[in-house]
Amino acid sequence: MLVNSIPKPNFLLSKLIDLKDFNYSSLFFSQLPHPNDYAFNVMIRGLTTSWQKYNLSLEFYYRMKALGLKSNNFTYPFVFISCGCLLMVDHGRLAHSMVFRSGLGLDCHVRHSLITMYARCGELGCARKVFDDITDRDLVSWNSMISGYSKMGFAREAVELFGRMRGEGLEANEMGLVTVLGACGSLGDLGLGRWIEEFVLDSKMEVNSFIGSALINMYGKCGDLLSARRVFDGMVNKPVVAWNAMITG
Structure with missing residues (x-):
């Protein structure tokens, strides 16, 4: 491309990043x-997702602003992910204020990453406010908030929100089920855990390494080792996490 003077730097940059x-x-x-x-x-996305160089991702964001370039809905989700991974909630709040000024507060990807950022930083009140302000919540919105509660040790709130989601007619996906199973184990909520297993089987979902390991872990924490062993024995491909969950139980 250089020899033949083909001036497509943006195209080439994105492909180089895809090559990691x-x-x-x-x-x-x-x-x-x-x-x-x-x-x-493109660089901010690569630094965040491909290379996990979160500090450098934020550095590029501030360089971008210093040059007078406008951040948009392709910028902020990765900025918020970086802030959450670095636990830099102050930088996240500053970027959040810029989202409102630029009118990007309704973009679904921006909102989901905001919820995740605040939750990772322990600011569950801020995460919940972003969640409550969403009028058209999709499954990713619910999963982001439920996961935030669960990862920060608020298992009861995670289970309650999962119940609300079901009440509004949304069916959980694999990510949501794995998260709630972890919360069930922390609470000792064997009833809900069994319901989730029945839901998985009735929906003909594959009991893969993620769901299977989460079920084993849940049953083990709830003291139902027979069910944990049943799930374990039924898994065709047992990852290390499944073995560890069974041994720990």
């Missing part, structure tokens, strides 16, 4: 004379 070559991508970006918002967004 950090050094080459960084070098290529540094050679761009005037990187635009697309180039910055």
